[in-house]
Amino acid sequence: xxxxxxxxxxxxxxxxxxxxxxxxxxxxxxxxxxxxxxxxxxxxxxxxxxxxxxxxxxxxxxxxxxxxxxxxxxxxxxxxxxxxxxxxxxxxxxxxxxxxxxxxxxxxxxxxxxxxxxxxxxxxxxxxxxxxxxxxxxxxxxxxxxxxxxxxxxxxxxxxxxxxxxxxxxxxxxxxxxxxxxxxxxxxxxxxxxxxxxxxxxxxxxxxxxxxxxxxxxxxxxxxxxxxxxxxxxxxxxxxxxxxxxxxxxxxxxxxxxxxxxxxxxxxxxxxxxxxxxxxxxxxx
Amino acid sequence: xxxxxxxxxxxxxxxxxxxxxxxxxxxxxxxxxxxxxxxxxxxxxxxxxxxxxxxxxxxxxxxxxxxxxxxxxxxxxxxxxxxxxxxxxxxxxxxxxxxxxxxxxxxxxxxxxxxxxxxxxxxxxxxxxxxxxxxxxxxxxxxxxxxxxxxxxxxxxxxxxxxxxxxxxxxxxxxxxxxxxxxxxxxxxxxxxxxxxxxxxxxxxxxxxxxxxxxxxxxxxxxxxxxxxxxxxxxxxxxxxxxxxxxxxxxxxxxxxxxxxxxxxxxxxxxxxxxxxxxxxxxxxxxxxxxx
Numbered sequence: 001x002x003x004x005x006x007x008x009x010x011x012x013x014x015x016x017x018x019x020x021x022x023x024x025x026x027x028x029x030x031x032x033x034x035x036x037x038x039x040x041x042x043x044x045x046x047x048x049x050x051x052x053x054x055x056x057x058x059x060x061x062x063x064x065x066x067x068x069x070x071x072x073x074x075x076x077x078x079x080x081x082x083x084x085x086x087x088x089x090x091x092x093x094x095x096x097x098x099x100x101x102x103x104x105x106x107x108x109x110x111x112x113x114x115x116x117x118x119x120x121x122x123x124x125x126x127x128x129x130x131x132x133x134x135x136x137x138x139x140x141x142x143x144x145x146x147x148x149x150x151x152x153x154x155x156x157x158x159x160x161x162x163x164x165x166x167x168x169x170x171x172x173x174x175x176x177x178x179x180x181x182x183x184x185x186x187x188x189x190x191x192x193x194x195x196x197x198x199x200x201x202x203x204x205x206x207x208x209x210x211x212x213x214x215x216x217x218x219x220x221x222x223x224x225x226x227x228x229x230x231x232x233x234x235x236x237x238x239x240x241x242x243x244x245x246x247x248x249x250x251x252x253x254x255x256x257x258x259x260x261x262x263x264x265x266x267x268x269x270x271x272x273x274x275x276x277x278x279x280x281x282x283x284x285x
Numbered sequence: 286x287x288x289x290x291x292x293x294x295x296x297x298x299x300x301x302x303x304x305x306x307x308x309x310x311x312x313x314x315x316x317x318x319x320x321x322x323x324x325x326x327x328x329x330x331x332x333x334x335x336x337x338x339x340x341x342x343x344x345x346x347x348x349x350x351x352x353x354x355x356x357x358x359x360x361x362x363x364x365x366x367x368x369x370x371x372x373x374x375x376x377x378x379x380x381x382x383x384x385x386x387x388x389x390x391x392x393x394x395x396x397x398x399x400x401x402x403x404x405x406x407x408x409x410x411x412x413x414x415x416x417x418x419x420x421x422x423x424x425x426x427x428x429x430x431x432x433x434x435x436x437x438x439x440x441x442x443x444x445x446x447x448x449x450x451x452x453x454x455x456x457x458x459x460x461x462x463x464x465x466x467x468x469x470x471x472x473x474x475x476x477x478x479x480x481x482x483x484x485x486x487x488x489x490x491x492x493x494x495x496x497x498x499x500x501x502x503x504x505x506x507x508x509x510x511x512x513x514x515x516x517x518x519x520x521x522x523x524x525x526x527x528x529x530x531x532x533x534x535x536x537x538x539x540x541x542x543x544x545x546x547x548x549x550x551x552x553x554x555x556x557x558x559x560x561x562x563x564x565x566x567x568x569x570x571x572x573x574x575x576x577x
Contacts, residue, residue, distance in 0.1 A: 113561075114562075121547065210501035243406065243407050243411075
C-alpha cells in the first residue's frame with residue numbers, strides 16, 4: 001500500500017468515525033429515555049399528576065411539585081424578562097463605547113459561566129436571609145432570574161443587532177425619538193428572536209434543582225403554594241428526592257416524574273425551535 | 286416633556302444593566318465576607334492542605350482536598366468522554382458533512398445540553414452504574430466514573446459547537462492551499478485546521494472543564510456523599526457542589542462554623558470557574574484578533 005492509498009484510507013475511516021461520534025451521544029440519550037419510559041410510563045396517570053406527596057410510593061404524586069414549577073415559571077418570566085430585556089436594550093442601544101460598557105460586557109460573559117449553585121449561595125445570603133424572604137417562591141424565582149438574566153441580555157443584544165440599521169434610520173428620519181424608535185420599530189422587529197432565546201433560557205431554569213435547594217426550597221411540601229411568599233418544591237427537586245430513596249417503588253415514581261419534566265423541557269425547546277424557523281422564514285432582510 | 290421621558294427611560298434601562306454588576310458584586314461580597322468569618326476559625330493552610338473533611342463530626346476537620354479531588358476526578362471522566370467525541374463532531378460537521386446535514390444535526394445535539402441535570406443524575410445512578418458494574422468488578426453503587434461519563438455526554442454539544450465555530454473561522458485560503466497541495470481532508474484537518482483553530486478549541490475545552498466543575502445534581506445523585514481523599518474512581522466520593530447541596534438539605538444551625546463551610550467551599554468553586562472563564566475569554570479575544 002503506498003502513501004496515497006494509506007492517506008485515503010485514513011480519510012474514509014475518519015469519516016465513519018465522525019458519523020459515529022455525531023450520533024453516539026444522541027443514541028445513548030435515546031436509550032436512557034426508552035428505559036425511563038419502560039419504567040415510568042405505567043405509573044403515569046391522572047392520579048400521579050393530581051396527588052399530594054406521600055410516604056407511600058404508590059399514593060405519592062407530583063401535584064405540589066408541578067404547581068411549584070408553574071409558579072416558579074410565572075414569577076421567573078416576570079423578573080427575568082423585564083430586567084434582562086431592559087439591560088440588553090441599554091447595552092446595545094444606549095451605552096457608549098467605553099470603559100463602563102466594556103466592563104459590563106466582560107462581567108456578563110463572566111456571569112454566564114458562574115455555576116448555578118453559586119447563584120444559590122447568593123440567593124441564600126441575600127434573598128433568603130438579608131431580605132427575609134426565607135425559602136419562598138419569591139426568593140427562588142429571583143435567584144433563578146439572576147441566573148438566566150445574563151443569557152437573556154446576550155439574546156436581546158444579538159436580536160437587536162440583527163435588525164437592519166435602515167429601519168432605525170428611517171424612524172429617526174421621520175422624527176421619532178430614540179425610545180419611540182426602539183419600542184415601536186426595533187423591539188417588534190427583534191421580538192421573534194428574543195422570544196426564542198427567552199424560552200430556551202426559561203427551559204433551563206425549569207430544570208434547575210441545585211440553586212433552589214441551596215436557596216431554601218423544601219423537599220417535602222404537603223400543599224400547593226398559594227402565593228409568592230409560600231414555601232414550595234419544584235419538579236426537579238421532587239425527582240431528586242425520590243431518586244435518593246432506597247425503595248424501588250420510589251425509583252418508579254422518579255421515572256414517571258422525569259417523563260413529565262422531560263415533556264415540559266422538550267416542549268419548551270420545541271416551541272422555541274418552531275418559532276425560530278417560522279421567524280427566519282418570515283423575515284428576510 | 287418628551288425629553289424628560291426619554292431621560293427617565295434611559296436611566297431605568299441603565300439600572301437594569303447595573304443589576305448585572307450588582308450580581309457579581311453580591312456574589313463576591315457574600316463569599317468574601319462569609320469565608321473571612323470561616324477563616325477566623327480555621328487556618329487557610331489547614332483548609333487548603335488538609336486531607337480530611339469532617340465538619341459534621343464531633344472531631345471537626347476542614348481540609349478541602351477530598352472535595353477537590355472528587356470534583357477533579359468526575360470532571361476528568363467527563364472530559365475523557367466529551368473532548369474526543371465533541372472534537373470529532375466538530376471536525377466531521379465542518380469538513381466532511383454537507384451543509385444540510387450539519388444544519389439538521391446541530392440543533393439535535395443541543396438537545397443533549399437541554400436535558401435537566403437531575404435527569405442525567407438519575408440515568409447515571411440507575412442505568413450507567415449498574416451497566417458498568419457488570420464488567421468493572423468492585424465498582425460501588427456511588428462512584429466517580431458513572432456520573433463523569435454522563436456529565437461528558439451532557440457537555441458534548443458545548444465542545445462540538447464552540448470548536449466548530451473555531452474551525453469555521455479558519456480562513457478559506459489556508460484550507461484551499463492545503464487541498465491545492467494534494468492533501469486529503471484528514472491531513473488538512475489535522476495539520477492545518479486544528480493547529481490554526483487551536484486557541485478556539487482550547488477555549489471550548491476550558492469552558493467545558495469549568496462547566497463540569499460547577500455541575501451539581503449529576504454528582505450529588507450518582508457520586509455519593511462521602512468526602513474521601515482518594516483518586517480511586519470506583520468508590521463513593523463527595524464533590525464541592527454535592528457538599529453545598531448536602532448542607533443545604535440538612536438542618537445545620539445557621540451561623541455555626543459547619544454552616545459557613547458552604548461559603549468557603551463555594552469560594553473555592555467560584556475562584557476555579559472564574560479563573561477558567563477569564564482565561565477562555567482572554568484567549569477568545571486573542572484569536573478573534575488574529576484573523577481579522
